[in-house]
Amino acid sequence: MFKGLKPIMYGGREVWPLVEGGKGVSATNHASSGAWAAAGGIGTVSAVNADSYDPEGRIIPQVYRGMTRRQRHEELIHYGIEGAVAQVKKAYEIASGKGAININVLWEMGGAQPILHGVLERTKGLVTGVTCGAGMPYKLSEIAAQYGVNYLPIVSSGRAFRALWKRAYSKVAELLGAVVYEDPWLAGGHNGLSNAEDPRKPQDPYPRVKELRDVMREGGIADTVPIVMAGGVWRLDEWENWIDNPELGQIVFQFGTRPLLTQESPIPPEWKARLMDLEEGDVLLHKFSPTGFYSSAVKTPFLRALEARSGRQIAFTKEPVGDHQFTLDVGVGTRKNYWVTKGDLQHAREWHAAGYTDALKTPDDTLVFTQPEETAIIRRDQADCMGCLSQCAFSSWADNEKNSTGRLADPRSFCIQKTLQDIAHGGPVDQNLMFAGHAAYRFKQDPFYSNGFVPTVKQLVDRILTGA
Numbered sequence: 001m002f003k004g005l006k007p008i009m010y011g012g013r014e015v016w017p018l019v020e021g022g023k024g025v026s027a028t029n030h031a032s033s034g035a036w037a038a039a040g041g042i043g044t045v046s047a048v049n050a051d052s053y054d055p056e057g058r059i060i061p062q063v064y065r066g067m068t069r070r071q072r073h074e075e076l077i078h079y080g081i082e083g084a085v086a087q088v089k090k091a092y093e094i095a096s097g098k099g100a101i102n103i104n105v106l107w108e109m110g111g112a113q114p115i116l117h118g119v120l121e122r123t124k125g126l127v128t129g130v131t132c133g134a135g136m137p138y139k140l141s142e143i144a145a146q147y148g149v150n151y152l153p154i155v156s157s158g159r160a161f162r163a164l165w166k167r168a169y170s171k172v173a174e175l176l177g178a179v180v181y182e183d184p185w186l187a188g189g190h191n192g193l194s195n196a197e198d199p200r201k202p203q204d205p206y207p208r209v210k211e212l213r214d215v216m217r218e219g220g221i222a223d224t225v226p227i228v229m230a231g232g233v234w235r236l237d238e239w240e241n242w243i244d245n246p247e248l249g250q251i252v253f254q255f256g257t258r259p260l261l262t263q264e265s266p267i268p269p270e271w272k273a274r275l276m277d278l279e280e281g282d283v284l285l286h287k288f289s290p291t292g293f294y295s296s297a298v299k300t301p302f303l304r305a306l307e308a309r310s311g312r313q314i315a316f317t318k319e320p321v322g323d324h325q326f327t328l329d330v331g332v333g334t335r336k337n338y339w340v341t342k343g344d345l346q347h348a349r350e351w352h353a354a355g356y357t358d359a360l361k362t363p364d365d366t367l368v369f370t371q372p373e374e375t376a377i378i379r380r381d382q383a384d385c386m387g388c389l390s391q392c393a394f395s396s397w398a399d400n401e402k403n404s405t406g407r408l409a410d411p412r413s414f415c416i417q418k419t420l421q422d423i424a425h426g427g428p429v430d431q432n433l434m435f436a437g438h439a440a441y442r443f444k445q446d447p448f449y450s451n452g453f454v455p456t457v458k459q460l461v462d463r464i465l466t467g468a
Helices: 030-038 069-097 112-122 140-148 158-167 171-174 205-218 235-244 270-277 302-312 343-354 372-384 416-424 447-452 459-466
Strands: 008-010 013-015 018-020 043-047 100-106 130-133 151-154 179-182 189-191 227-230 251-255 283-286 294-299 313-315 358-361 366-370
Touching: 008 227, 030 043, 030 069, 030 100, 030 227, 030 459, 043 069, 043 294, 043 302, 069 100, 069 112, 100 140, 100 313, 112 130, 112 140, 130 140, 130 179, 140 151, 140 171, 140 283, 151 171, 151 251, 158 171, 158 205, 179 205, 283 302, 302 313, 302 358, 343 366, 366 372
Parallel strands: 018 043, 018 251, 043 100, 100 130, 130 151, 151 179, 179 227, 227 251
Antiparallel strands: 008 013, 189 294, 283 294, 313 366, 358 366
């Protein structure tokens, strides 16, 4: 046992201060989270597009038949509730009364609130807490109170938590299970970088977590309410000065990337194999996500193609202004006047000659050049939108009366639902978005995984408990 590490009280029982990070769209399911809880920790079932099953135990494909986006959105909510309920029940059975089971949602996912209500209503007594980030989930505490579960907001700064506490959480202080600090430079998936923070200049998490604890103390929150350190956590001996540290109060550690590579992890073999072959720097912090948030994913050809697409981009004006004195004569037909600079006109002609013959307009008065096959995929994916986000830059869907963001759909982004469903269910990793934390390169360096060893969740937890 690593020195200083002690069980904490959570949900009325003792658990190890180790949380399995919830990874959406079937990258974390009942098998991994149930096993994590059975090992004495806090397992996290993802309630983001979770899989449901037919009577024979086969995964039910999420096929959308509605003719309108609103109809497909209602189907999405139905799939979301059924899947999360199935996952929670199976995870609870595997846990066998040990540890605890949380569920994880993104506040900015489509139908977040009705899905939360639907899941918690049907899993009473099974779920200990709800972890929620990707946005400012002011109503999280109110929903948790209706079902008597803990809530664990995910934040990346003390300032964000202060806003949540003052506006809403202080009214339901007794159910605040923990506050998750997610390092916006190191965590996988979507990250909470603010406009004031430089994505290229990571900050030391210690002073940021110390500031968060100070904000919590200002609100009268006891030091026994944990802060969960998430993002970049690999082995506990690297965090020794955080344990039993009176400046920080109770600290719990979240492991998001390491549980991907376990026997129980539901991700396909190709994904697991790729994790074991990553080098430092192979995970990119990028802003192609249709959520508008930064996110971290492996530099697959899919991500490289998005980078290249944005690289084939020029600004235009609707009238000749300044250096924009040249009429674009490729990619846009003959009926529209797009005024560009001389240099950009030359770039556009070169891209057109290379086969990128379609100029697609973006919401920022720019044009990106794509091949016809690429254009067809973009347009089809935009048309097939089922509202998996509360607001989607790629399709311009929004969960409002008009079901529109009011902005032009952005061809520089992609359908995140499509690619995450595909990679989670066996699609080629090189052609999809592959989320991972920035420490994923350590799989290749850590002797624990030598000779291709893939541990069970119990073996991984036991290893972590030694500090390694």
